[in-house]
Amino acid sequence: MPANAPPPSSSVTANSSLHAVVADDFAAVNRTILDQLASRIPLVETIGQYIIESGGKRLRPLLVLLAARSLGYEGDKHVTLATLVEFMHTSTLLHDDVVDESHMRRGKATANDSWGNAPSVLVGDFLYSRSFQMMVEVGSMRIMEVLSQATCTIAEGEVQQLTNVGNPDTDEAAYFETIQGKTAMLFEAASHSGAILADATPEQEAALQHYGRHLGLAFQLIDDLLDYQGDAEAMGKNVGDDLAEGKPTLPLIQAMAVGTPEQRTLVRRAIRQGGLDHLDEVLAIVRDTGALDYTRARAEEMADKALAQLDALPDSPYRDSMARLARLAVDRQS
Structure with a gap:
């Protein structure tokens, strides 16, 4: 592992308000992650670790733990399930950074920047493969069905995002379809699979599935908002990265929908060209048109929908943590 890599498990503070109720489970997940990274090929372990x-929030494995525990699950397979969900997520990060030609994630050099594209893609493949090995260990055909479908949907969402790059005609419906696939799907699969593991009632299973979906949408909406008003140091990436890549996210889509013809023309040009030549003008436009406020309002709408799903669960500290997580999704600054 590179000398500047943090020690194991440093990416999450298990004593935070969100993680406290599953602190022991989370510690077990961190141990399992390191165990499952074992490979006879040293570079696989190095890049995987x-x-x-590298500082991620590990929200998706947290969702597995909270969903299962909120329904009274008392076994240990939720640890394996949470770990494999984190491996699925990490593999998509490795692949995404190659596709996006990213050089920084969470304030550190990306794996592809440090080791090159080919090793990053192949280690991403390893993590995906390892996640399916762990699915077999969990031993639930229904969970395997949910997660295998999720991998296809995520890949489709990433391809859809790629086809939207540089396309200023992308509308709000297409945008939501994309983020449902590339981001919200794994949130949904995490909470849904945790419910299945705990033998949820059909009503509870549907509630936790939709909770994860709406939470994931809220999370991505705020990510896209922060790209135009966030703090680079707090986010671990540069303000305007989405614009530089020509991604038509909701702040730009809304600005084009309500802005003046001149504003619309400039934003369309910025999306087509990519880069940061028009960053200052675009930042002013998304602010002056209310596009940032609109994006935040949509995120809050999604968080409210997620919160409403929790009514199907019994009162518990786990449900309380899921409620706090929904609020955190829209209140965060990174």
């Missing part, structure tokens, strides 16, 4: 320990 580097990306997994």
Whole structure:
């Protein structure tokens, strides 16, 4: 592992308000992550540890733990399930950074920047493969069905995002379809599979599935908002990265929908060209048109929908943590 990589498990503070109720489970997940990274190929372990320990929030495995525990699950397979979900997520990060030609994630050099594209893609493949090995260990055909479908949907969402790059005609419906696939799907699969593991009632299973979906949408909407008003140091990436890549996210889509013809023309040009030549003008436009406020309002709408799903669950500290997580999704600054 590179000398500047953090020590194991440093990416998450298990004593935070969100993680406290599953602190022991989370510690077990962190141990399992390191165990499952074992490979006879040293570079696999090096890159895998580097990306997994690089400061992520690990919200998706947290969702598995909270969903299962909120329904009274008392076994230990939720630890394996949470770990494999984190591996699925990490593999998509490795692949995404190659596709996006990214050089920084969470304030550190990306794996592809440090080791090159080919090793990053192949280690991403390893993590995907390892996640399916762990699915077999969980031993639920229904969970395997949910997660295998999720992998296809996520890949489709990433391809759809790629086809939207540089396309200023992308509308709000297409945008939501994309983020449902590339981001919200794994949130949904995490909470849904945790419910299945705990033998949820049909009503509870549907509630936790939709909770994860709406939470994931809220999370991505705020990510896209922060790209135009966030703090680069707090986010671990540069303000305007989405614009530089020509991604038509909701702040730009809304600005074009309500802006003046001149504003619309400039934003369309910025999306087509990519880069940051028009960053200052675009920042002013998304602010002056209310596009940022609109994006935040949509995120809050999604968080409210997620919160409403929790009514199907019994009162518990786990449900309380899921409620706090929904609020955190829209209140965060990174």
